[in-house]
Amino acid sequence: MQKKYALLVAFHFPPIKLSSGLERTVALARHLPSHGWDPLVLTASPAAYPAVSNERLCQIPEHTLVRRTWALDGSRHLAIRGRYPQILSLPDRWQTWMLSAIPVGMAMIRQHRPKVIWSTYPIASAHWIGYALHRLSGIPWVADFRDPMVEKNVKTGELVPYWPAMRNARLAIERRAAQHASALSFCTASARQICVDRYPDMNANRWKVISNGYDEAAFALAERLPQVPTSNEDAIVLLHSGTIYPTSDRDPSHFFRGLRRVLDERSSSARPIKVILRSSGVDSLYRELLGSLNLTGHVMFEPALAYEAALQEMMRADGLIIFQGYTSNPAIPAKLYEYFRAGRPILALADADGETARLIRDESAGEVVPLDDDILIAAALFRLLGNIESGEPHLIAPGRIASYERARGVSQFAAIFNEVACATEA
Numbered sequence: 001m002q003k004k005y006a007l008l009v010a011f012h013f014p015p016i017k018l019s020s021g022l023e024r025t026v027a028l029a030r031h032l033p034s035h036g037w038d039p040l041v042l043t044a045s046p047a048a049y050p051a052v053s054n055e056r057l058c059q060i061p062e063h064t065l066v067r068r069t070w071a072l073d074g075s076r077h078l079a080i081r082g083r084y085p086q087i088l089s090l091p092d093r094w095q096t097w098m099l100s101a102i103p104v105g106m107a108m109i110r111q112h113r114p115k116v117i118w119s120t121y122p123i124a125s126a127h128w129i130g131y132a133l134h135r136l137s138g139i140p141w142v143a144d145f146r147d148p149m150v151e152k153n154v155k156t157g158e159l160v161p162y163w164p165a166m167r168n169a170r171l172a173i174e175r176r177a178a179q180h181a182s183a184l185s186f187c188t189a190s191a192r193q194i195c196v197d198r199y200p201d202m203n204a205n206r207w208k209v210i211s212n213g214y215d216e217a218a219f220a221l222a223e224r225l226p227q228v229p230t231s232n233e234d235a236i237v238l239l240h241s242g243t244i245y246p247t248s249d250r251d252p253s254h255f256f257r258g259l260r261r262v263l264d265e266r267s268s269s270a271r272p273i274k275v276i277l278r279s280s281g282v283d284s285l286y287r288e289l290l291g292s293l294n295l296t297g298h299v300m301f302e303p304a305l306a307y308e309a310a311l312q313e314m315m316r317a318d319g320l321i322i323f324q325g326y327t328s329n330p331a332i333p334a335k336l337y338e339y340f341r342a343g344r345p346i347l348a349l350a351d352a353d354g355e356t357a358r359l360i361r362d363e364s365a366g367e368v369v370p371l372d373d374d375i376l377i378a379a380a381l382f383r384l385l386g387n388i389e390s391g392e393p394h395l396i397a398p399g400r401i402a403s404y405e406r407a408r409g410v411s412q413f414a415a416i417f418n419e420v421a422c423a424t425e426a
Helices: 022-035 054-059 097-112 124-137 164-180 189-198 216-224 253-265 287-292 307-316 335-342 355-363 374-390 398-404 406-425
Strands: 004-009 037-044 065-069 116-120 141-146 183-186 207-209 236-241 273-278 299-302 319-324 346-350 366-369
Touching: 004 022, 004 097, 004 124, 004 406, 022 037, 022 054, 022 116, 022 406, 037 097, 054 307, 065 097, 097 124, 116 124, 116 406, 124 141, 124 164, 141 164, 141 189, 141 406, 164 189, 183 189, 183 406, 189 207, 216 307, 216 335, 236 307, 236 374, 253 273, 253 287, 253 374, 273 307, 307 335, 319 335, 335 355, 335 398, 346 355, 346 374, 355 366, 366 374, 398 406
Parallel strands: 004 037, 004 116, 037 065, 116 141, 141 183, 183 207, 236 273, 236 319, 273 299, 319 346, 346 366
Antiparallel strands: none
């Protein structure tokens, strides 16, 4: 039987370390063969990545063909005295990747004759590469947008990103995908709807929702790791795992103030509360505020862990925290699905109208309160702590967890690949 190849164009791929953007491509590389598709991966040279780690390389099947092509990071490789022309960040800082990836991609196409080309955001250059390979070869193209490239601030009406040149660069590739891709995929219904509204004359039946998820194999490895003793055995431990963006849309300041209110009102005999901000990237930005609130003994900034160790920490925490303001309403953080699998109650500081809040409410998986209201945050913390101490936390139903495993998303992509390949051959 002749092999069916899928060419996967993805900037984020092991050994990159830093972004959850790699998870979708890793899942495809691992699980597509069970659906009759062999993946070919076209990605960037590790020199282009801001940080690397070999920890995830073992998850790539041994026989997967991976081609890594030359790319420069404009902010590092093309900067003079720490500055570089803004034009070098259009459509992203790795635009040079297109120069090497398109000819290498065409060589892969000539050699292996894939039946579908798939490209994935959040690096827009990947979509330009996917588009160019599609136009040069005629092979159907599936554009995985995940989250919106351009969206509207619902409070001000402004389009984001605010810089017109960046916005226009993103809209240019989005428009080509709407016109030429055989299918477009998004992580949420709201993200899809933004494009449906922007291109009302296009056939939106081609546009699918495939959510993010968690990796069961990674959790299995995490569960087998040796238990690391902690100094917080008697404390209630609340964990935020991952980057916190120091913007009004991710600002943890109100959470800190809400925590202070809770500590002031809890009994002196109550269990202590420890908040761990793991790999936050904002260690130095909030130390003054924490000092003024006398929280330095309660809030710990901790360094990054290996992936499976981070999952183990999620499973051992008493509660898990999400920060997400209203400008990210169409998106759901990838870590939320890992939080579901960790089986711990969730405190989501998120806008009530957003996809994250909706999903947590639908699954009865925790508390949802606004990011910027100290009093409501304190009230939610009291409820969360009370449920933890009583042994009755709100958790996603066990029977629902498996529906968010990444292998299920791969089966949806495989069905799309089959559909577009058959349509081309018909």
